[in-house]
Amino acid sequence: MTSASTTTDVVRGISARRWRFPRHVAVFLAPALLVYTAFMVYPLLDSLRLSLYSDEGAFVGLANLRELLPGGSLSSSFWNALGNNLVFFAFHFIVQNPVGLLLAVLLTQHLLKRGKGTYRTLIFSPTVLSVVIVGFIWQLILSPLWGVVSTPLLGLTSTALPTLSLMSVWQFVGIPMMFFYAVLVGIPEDLIEAARVDGANGWKIFWKIIFPLLLPMLGIISIITYIANLNAFDLIYSVQGALAGPEFSTDIMGTLFYRSFFGFQLQSGSTAMGATVATAMFVVILLGVLVYLFGWAKRVETYEL
Amino acid sequence: MKRTFKWMIGFVALLLVVAACSSDSSDDTTETTAAGGGETETTQAAASGEVVDLVIESWRNDDLAIWEDTIIPAFEADNPNIHVTFAPTAPAEYNAILQSKLEGGTAGDLITCRPFDASLDLYDAGHLADITDLAGMENFSEVAQSAWITDDGTQKFCVPMASVIHGFIYNADAFTEIGVDVPTTEDEFFAVLDAIKADGNYDALAMGTADQWEAATMGFQNIGPNYWLGETGRIGLIEGTEKLTDQQYVDTFTTLAKWADYMPDGFEAIAYPDSQALFTLGGAAIYPAGSWEIGLFNEQAEFAMGAFKPPVKTDGDTCYISDHTDIALGMNPASANSEAAQTFLTWVASPTFASMYANSLPGFFSLSNHSVTMEDPLAQEFLSWRDECESTIRNSYQILSRGEPNLENELWAVSATVINDTVTPEAGTTILQEGLEAWYPPQQNG
Incomplete structure (x- = not known):
């Protein structure tokens, strides 16, 4: 809106006596706006709309959503999936951030004489691999028949979800590492030197100077991870299949959505229930983003360096 | 300024058209169908000259070579005007992909049909043609057609191709080496397993529970018919005269749970391809099988193989397969x-x-009334059980998997967890029965 009014002022100032619609603004906005509306906003709103209808097309209001609440037919599956999803995220949050930070610190310290670029590339490379490949390789490594451990890590209800989470952490740890690395190399050397002159040790420098500067980035990484984790599907599907075994212990909302929408084996797919699960996912993610925006992003201090 | 404005209108109009095309797929479909209809007329008019393309949708990607090298050439030799392409997708994705292709109007001409409700739903949605009067349908018995007819039995929508038979495939060399014979009763079966385990060179049973369906399909549905007396039990469940908590179902799971001792270490994480490989590499003595494995096993295993049917409780009992x-x-x-x-x-x-x-795909047995001779001895062994035993189909397939929670999915989970020993047979059957009672009226009385 500001840009529009500024343009108006300019237009008014230069030539026109009356206000004219700033057409070029519309032209510049149109491509992104139209494509985004057609392929993102419209499908999203339409799937929200679909969740209010039955499979036969009759309007049922929130009746579909009630199936997800206690007492409904999908209730136990849904809450199990949501719980697993949060565990999945917790593992990423707790493991991925410290490990990513540690790697980034190691890369910025002068411990490595040579090969910094090589290490950075190597640690980042799993991120660009297809999830299917990552899943397949880890499945072979962890196979009790051909692999390195005899414990069926992927086959026990107690270990399957943590194992899958750590596989995912292994794949994506390069991303927080890169983000942290970018912040760390941006911290001016004189800040650190000044602290050292004042008598601060390494530990103190980290907690009092580096860490506060990292906090905004930590928030951004966490919210990106949260969105990606809550939307996750591919890793679980490629390793454990759509039934997310054993005993649905690795079932997350993505796999639950897949089964409800497309059906599975003898289970017929249901557009309405699929859309309902998708709507629930949307709401859960939205809540998380709101918590981030108002609970974190507004409070954490950002320093201009 | 005026010029720019015109250009802008053109640009926006173009984008709108693009957006409209992409979001309005239903219009596209009608168009294609309409155009297709026109094409049919022309094809029929020029029947002698034009070559028609047919595309077959299938989940049998393992069979690609057989269709391309044997079956399609044989058909095209008789029908030079028809060119056929076999276009399979991965089994696990087939239903979902097919559904979206049919809805989007891009599916092939011929559709490979899953049994029962998956196909019935497609027929009800108008995605499968009524072929009740098709020439050739008289070659199939009522039982053979039962998986692809409407509930009232009046309309048929798929030509039955094949059935699969469950049993056990064993490593004959290993049996000779250890000195055990093919078991016919359950006691003998477990005696053989004990002997193999004591010998220590082989895993007794090549099976894992990671993918869950083997536990249900190769385990529960394989040995179960002997417990619930085949069709008697299957129909009993549908009519509501039997319950999944009845003794015969608990017993099936109890026997199944005993398998765990004879399966490889870490079987909880062993997937289907792992157990196939374990058996064909000679690492295990017995493979709980479906006859569809025969083709692959013949190709990969370098030892002699034999097959035996699910063991009966006492010698002389009627066997069910x-x-x-x-x-x-x-x-x-x-x-x-x-x-x-x-x-x-x-x-x-x-x-x-x-x-x-039947002969190019040993293990997929023809459902037609034509008498077919099998060249493969292993396949012939499976087929011979049709004469000795009573046949039935998997009990969860007809009607009982229509509701939520889905009985077939629950059977997978329960069979796997019973073998994993995280759920007792009694508790397992209770889960199944409660799931069924939640939506299936004939099971709700008492």
Whole structure:
């Protein structure tokens, strides 16, 4: 809106006596706006709309959503999936951030004489691999028949979800590492030197100077991870299949959505229930983003360096 | 300024058209169908010259070579005007992909049919053509057709192709080496397993529970019919006279749970391809099987193999086998080449096809009334059980998996967890029964 009014002022100032619609603004906005509306906003709103209808097309209001609440037919599956999803995220949050930070610190310290670029590339490379490949390789490594451990890590209800989470952490740890690395190399050397002159040790420098500067980035990484984790599907599907075994212990909302929408084996797919699960996912993610925006992003201090 | 404005209108208009095209797929479909209809007329008019293309949708990607090298050339030799392409997708994704292709109007002319409700739903949604009057349908018995008819039995929509039979495939060399014979009763079966385990060179049973379905399909549905007396039990469940908590179902799971001792270490994480490889590499002595494995095993295993049917409780009991109607072929009503598709379906119902299919894919047994001789000894062994035992199909397939929670999915989970020893057989059957009672009225009385 500001840009529009500024343009108006300019237009008014230069030539026109009356206000004219700033057409070029519309032209510049149109491509992104139209494509985004057609392929993102419209499908999203339409799937929200679909969740209010039955499979036969009759309007049922929130009746579909009630199936997800206690007492409904999908209730136990849904809450199990949501719980697993949060565990999945917790593992990423707790493991991925410290490990990513540690790697980034190691890369910025002068411990490595040579090969910094090589290490950075190597640690980042799993991120660009297809999830299917990552899943397949880890499945072979962890196979009790051909692999390195005899414990069926992927086959026990107690270990399957943590194992899958750590596989995912292994794949994506390069991303927080890169983000942290970018912040760390941006911290001016004189800040650190000044602290050292004042008598601060390494530990103190980290907690009092580096860490506060990292906090905004930590928030951004966490919210990106949260969105990606809550939307996750591919890793679980490629390793454990759509039934997310054993005993649905690795079932997350993505796999639950897949089964409800497309059906599975003898289970017929249901557009309405699929859309309902998708709507629930949307709401859960939205809540998380709101918590981030108002609970974190507004409070954490950002320093201009 | 005026020029720019005109250019802008053109640009926006173009974008709107693009957006409209992409979001309005239903219009596209009608257009394609309409255009397709026109094409059919022209094809029929120029029947002698034009070559018609048919595309077969299937989940049998393992069979690609057989279709391309044997079956399709044989058909094309008789019908030079029809060119057929076999276009399979991965089994696990087939239903979902097919559904979206049919809805988007891009599916092939011929559709490979899953048994029972998956296909019935497609028929009800208008995605499978009614072929009740197709020439050749008289070659199939009522039982063979039962998986692809409407509930009232009046309309048929797929030509039955094959069934699969459950049993056990064993490493004959290992049996000789250890000195055990093929078991016929359950006691003998477990004695053999004990002997193999004591010998220590082989894993006794090549099976894992990671993928869950082997536990249900190769375990529960394999040995179960002997407990619930085949069709008697299956119909009993549908009519509500039997419950899944009845003793025969608890017993099936109790026996199944005993398998865990004889399966490889870490079987909880062993997936289907792992157990196949374990057996064909000679690492295990017995493979709880479906007959569809025969083709692959013949190709990969370098030892002599034999097969035995699910053991009965006491010698002389009537034996029951799962002879499951598994695969059929139907026609996409939106096909532009329906006449050619019908020609193909009639050919699929012929004795030529029955014999060719059964022999090129040993383990997929023809459902037609034509008598087919099997060249493969292993397949012949499986087929011979049809004469000795009573046949039935998997009990969760007809009607009972229509609701939520889905009985078939629950059977997978329960069978796997019973073998994993995280759920007792009694608790397992209770889960199944409660799931069924939640939506299936005949099971709700008492």
